[in-house]
Amino acid sequence: MSRIQTRFAALKKEGRGALIPYLQACDPDYDTSLELLRAMPAAGADLIEIGVPFSDPSADGPTIQAAALRGLKAGATLGRVLEMVRVFRETDNETPIVLMGYLNPIDSYGPAEFCFDAAQAGVDGIIVVDMPTEEADLLDAHAREAGLDIISLVAPTTSNSRLFHVLREASGFVYYVSITGITGTNSASAADLEKALPRIREATSLPVAIGFGISTPAQARAASRIGDAAVVASALIKTMAATLDNGQATERTVPAVLKQLEGLAAAVRA
């Protein structure tokens, strides 16, 4: 079983959903983001999503755009992100790591080389925002060979028939983009989610993570119960950004994010 399968199976036994915090690699610098990454499991992260900085994050709102810019300024490259995961795996071999980013850096790295190196580094899954099912053949075979899950995204605009098409060969888990919009802006209501999830579960037996617009402990709790996991991204980055001094980390940076994460985790576990 993959780390992702193992983790979701264990949580199912516990009778709760997962909390998936997000951090942008090298934001605001490599060391700080690595420190945060290593501390996240103890603070309640069940899986972790690492954003790969890209110059043109056209599906992201202002918070993650700014984080990506800070990351790039601090020297983030795909290679450096994999290095970060490699170091994380030296002390944590259980917490699933999923990379989220845009296609061009992967394309530039080389799809086959990337899938191989990512799996070697200890990455479990990848989410490529601008690679819909129609273009997924670029990575599919390489990812399968390397044992990486390509996490499929579905959205409120995905029709019932299209859900079957998109999820036909999905693996790992399914990521439900719960709003039509960019990250960190609007939120879906619990009622919206209650309506959407049965539609998705018709098309897949994989766990469903809900993301985009989840910021409060109550929202995280609701999403982790209606779905199987809640992804919290912009809200954590906002907290982190507020601790920065001229774009640089301060001693408050890591503790502030971890404290917020603990609050989210407590709600998900309650």
Place this chain on the structure above:
Amino acid sequence: MTNTSSPLSPPLANSLRSGPDDRGRFGIFGGRFVAETLMPLLLELDEAYRAAQADPEFRRELDYYLKDYVGRPSPLWFARHLTEELGGAKVYFKREELNHTGSHKLNNVMGQILVARRMGKTRIVAETGAGQHGVATATVCALFGLKCTIYMGATDVERQKPNVFRMHLLGAEVKPVTAGAGTLKDAMNEAMRDWVANVADTYFLVGTVAGPHPYPEMVRDFQSVIGVEVKEQIMQAEGRLPDVIVAAIGGGSNAMGIFHPFLDDASVKLIGVEAAGHGLDSGKTAASISRGRPGVLHGNRTYLLQDRHGQIEEAHSISAGLDYPGIGPEHSWLNDIGRAEYVGVTDEEALEAFQVCTRTEGIIPALECAHGLAHVMKIAPTMAKDQIIVLNVSGRGDKDIFTVAHHLGVKL
């Protein structure tokens, strides 16, 4: 004028004009690299566009607006004085700057707005660089009473003030984008963010032959009216096809519009002129084909200015309309198969050509097409006097007089 070779007619087999394939690809270029949220919209748009193509009523409606509102056909002008000054090939201008709103942009916008209306959309978003596409979009939104939001880089808002004011007058909301260098690339990102957040009522009216399928194909089809007319007009004037067609390229819509009807005419050399900025090797350039490599941005695979890690670089050009680190995917394909040639022209050369054109022909060209003209000035003297060059004068230069004055050290 008749539409014997209508750009909306089905493509021929064994033709360079038959692309894209059903995945929206021209060779390895093109495609649909967008978030899943947008994918269903692209499929819906594709369907709506096919239905429009197949509907004679759509063709009739478009022809009506092109003739009586846009002012087509645009003339093909023999630039006698320029020809004499250059002392070589005969130079013709395709006068797209005479269209309503002052550029070729309205050809595409008129087509897409009719598609958007068929789809029942009530709000339009668009990106713009020089503001020509923004003005054209704001214009049709005024005409049809649709809400209009234009995203424009903050740098471009500053250097293209007259167009910003025009858009305001036309009732559009202009949103300056401060991300990145505040140019066309950033405006494109922001327009896509708006679209994804407002999918139910909003139509994204792309201004060039780039973006996810079916935009490159659809914009090309609507702009092909340029080349279709040139073919007929040059046959009337000269009794034969031109030897060379030259057009400036940012995203590449005016170039694709004049090239496409000639793709199967092997004797016609097609030259796209990219903005070299301070020079092709200066690091401050917008020449995506000359200095970029294939990658994925804004929904399509195409030549991009990018670093070795796949991060997109900022383009540079004196011309806001060419200041984009990518290019339409069909151009990338035409380059790779060798059917079209892509060259660079610097800011300085374009400024010089801008003045020559104004002085010799009494036509103030947009800085965009001044790039094309600069290349014509290089090649015409090397060609025989009975050879023919057609330059697409895709826009008028009124919007650029402040930029030009600034560079010439003149205070207005």
